[in-house]
Amino acid sequence: MQSIHELPFVAGHVALDFVNTAEERGHPAAADALLTPADLLTWGRRYGLIARSLKLDDHAHAELERARAARELLYALFFARTHGRPTGKRDLARLAELAADAYGAAALRVDADAGVHWRWSQSQLATIRHVVVTSAVELLQTNPSYRLKQCPGDHCGWFFLDTTKRGNRRWCQMRECGQEAKDERRRHRRDLGRRPAPHPPSRRDDAAATPAEGRPGRGARGSARPAAGGS
DSSP, X not given: OOOTTTOOOOSSSHHHHHXXXXXXXXXXXXXXXXXXXXXXXXXHHHTTOSOTTOOOXXXXXXXXXXXXXXXXXXXXXXXXXXXXXXXXXXXXXXHHHHXXXXXXXXXXXXXXXXXXXXXOOTTOTHHHHHHHHHHHHHHHHHSOGGGEEEOOSTTOOOEEEOOSSSOOOOOSOIIIIIHHHHHHHHHHHHHHHHSOOOOOOOHHHHHHSOTTTSSOOHHHHSSOOOOTTOO
């Protein structure tokens, strides 16, 4: 997996891109880009959620663990949505707790266009978690399910919003997972072309076959009927 400095934002949504900081959960090749508080800070800065001047403090490690726990909860919720599974009541209750905590730390602001929006301080590391959680609630509430997809690429599992007109986007990145799938299909067709055709059995081979190997006979059905006059 790429480092947090190089990790691409391909999901089209802040909550999905945050969940995508880990991949192939439960697999031996699973990877995580959020390993340290500095990783979390870098991700927030790259996404424009955190001020460049923010410095890590003694609470940063605790916030990293809270952020990672929220990420895995959102993964479970998005996975259930994309695969048509019911949302767990405990997961939903936990999401409600995180959302309440997030809105409690926010303030309503009026933008230049007179729109009212929630805003969080860019000088708090927890802002990353708050923005991600509240954005996830809005996504799960309003986005059509068929537009939320999970990449089927090997060792991937990233989520993304399919914003194509036809709704036929399949891969998180065509140049990565999509290209790997094309290369694998090409190798498979090449291997099939090299494989020798099976040799059809001759009549002699067929005649030499046992009843169990050829047509069903008595041996294939169990014991034979006793000869006439037997006891």
